[in-house]
Amino acid sequence: MEHGIEIQTKRFNLLSSEIDAAYHEAALKLGLSDSAMLILYTICSRDGECLLSDIMQMSGASKQTINSALRKLEAEDIVYLEAFSGKKKKVYLTDKGNQVVKNTVLRLMKIENDIYTSWTKEEWETYVELTQRYLNMFKDRMKDL
Known part of the structure; x- marks a missing residue:
């Protein structure tokens, strides 16, 4: 039982x-793959540009998945990469990419924001606090695996 x-x-x-x-x-x-959505969402949440390493860290997807999706987005003229500092690279939205984000990611973010703003401040704070606590504890316990 x-x-x-x-x-x-x-x-x-x-x-x-x-x-x-x-x-x-x-x-x-x-009209996006999951990996393209992750990349564009991350870039959008960083005002149209971010470090490639941030995308890797924030998405949780494999390096190979992100790199493949980035190459496709580059080929479609949605993003471009530039050297930033040392071996670091930054990912930027192109003009076309800004339009794609407007028609996709920003629509999704609006839905999320509409949902979250329907909650009380206390509900939102409790949700975020408990989710963060769960994540921290889970990561800590994974060390024992």
Whole structure:
């Protein structure tokens, strides 16, 4: 027989998977791959430019996945890369990329913002605090794997 916490863990994991699936569906509806959406979302959240290493870190996707998606976005004239400092590179949106972001990522961000602004300040702070605490504890416990 399952204990209450095991049932709640399964519920949480299912919700997390359903949220991931909803974002996947949103990317498809907006004509983007998941990896392109991750890249453009990250760049957009950084005002149209960011370090390549930030995309790698924030997306959680593999280096190969991000590099393949970046090459495709470059070929489509949506982003371009420039040397920044030493071996670091920065990724920028092109004019076309800004239009793509306007028609995709910014629409998704508006939906997110509409949802979050419908919550009370206390609900938002609790959600963020608990999510951050869960992530920190999970990362700490992963060291023991």
